[in-house]
Amino acid sequence: MAPSEPYTLKWGIMATVFCKDLLTDPATREVHDVRHEIAAVSSSTSADKARDFVKRIDGPSTIKTYGSYAELVADPNVDIVYVATPHSHHFQNAMLALQAGKNVLCEKALTVTTSQARKLVETAKSKNLFFMEAVWTRYFPLSIKIREMIAAGEIGTVYRTFADLSFNECSEKDDKVIGLKESNRLINMDLAGGALLDLGVYSLTWVFQTLYHEQPESEYEKERPIVLSAVNQYTTGADELTSIICHFPKHRSMGIATTSLRVATDPNDSKSAPAIRIQGSKGEIQVAHPAYRPTEFKVLRRGAEGKAEVVECPIPRDPKRDWGHGMFWEADECARCLRDGKRQSDTMPWSESLAIMETMESTLQQGGVKYPALITADVFDAKSPLNTGSQ
DSSP states (O other): OOTTSOEEEEEEEESSTHHHHHHSOGGGGTOOSEEEEEEEEEOSSOHHHHHHHHHHTTOOTTOEEESSHHHHHHOTTOSEEEEOSOGGGHHHHHHHHHHTTOEEEEESSOOSSHHHHHHHHHHHHHTTOOEEEEOGGGGSHHHHHHHHHHHTTBTBSEEEEEEEEEOOOBOTTTSOBTTOOTTSTTTOGGGTOSHIIIIIHHHHHHHHHHHTTTOSSOGGGSOOOEEEEEEEEOTTSOEEEEEEEEEEGGGTEEEEEEEESSSOSSTTOOSOSEEEEEEETTEEEEEESOTTSOOEEEEEETTSTTOEEEEEOOOOOBTTTTBOOSTHHHHHHHHHHHHTTOSSOSSSOHHHHHHHHHHHHHHHHHTTOOOOHHHHOOSOOTTOHHHHSOO
């Protein structure tokens, strides 16, 4: 490969809009060292469904389509598999790919239990494969800039972070969550439903990337939090309103992560309400809603007499496709890691994914949330209904 030629990463896809970001021109985000190709797309039950998906995203005719995940992970042209199935399926689906010798980018929440996450990490390590949790927000230029500001001490020592991601889906009339049947993934226990694993993981992402990731200790010496939580459960047993305190006593810091299906972070959807407040001894950074895809933050410095510095970080769009959601930055990270021979990302290392999973598991246990045995099992089964779609 010529030095000026970009490294090409070939993807196998288990669903979702991530594909559109892979198809956007990297030049629109001023990236020239890596590029992406979708090699194959799979449905768990029907090749026709996979073909329909490719048509919907206007994908090239070169994309192979499969009617089973087993066929997808066996494709020799696939470098990395993107797992975007419900989190209830992540352990079995990601392990299927790892056992087939494929690198994996797996959506958050990484798994349902810590033991599942740990086994995925151990498998990736033993097979010398790249494995990363797809916390796309971590790779936004906005997030990178904020972490750099914290590291540089621009708001002093950070002692506290408030983070929320909530959407008001509540009906006052009948106390139901509007429009959500019990089969909906947000409240379906068979799909590991609940506010925490679906939305609250983003709140925790901000707590961790500001209070844990920036700790000066080496990766495996960082202080994990003491976790205290409060949970309200919906009629299905899923959590609908969850609050978490993450205490880091050694570093004298504390993070408060909240999530809900009954109240909203930004009630009038102005995209200006502060979803995250990062508070230091010299000032505060406020990140606008939504926590998963912010495009603006404010810096309020101590003694600035009410003045705020506003930093806009728009997400570039590909003019040819009129698309650009922001997931391409994590894809670029995967490509660079594989190009450079890395098996994990420094921005989202295995140890941090495990620490976040431990925090969420502790929260759910404290709240009495219990998921079915099929989706909490940490024994891999290639023929599991979670892999074959026969459930």
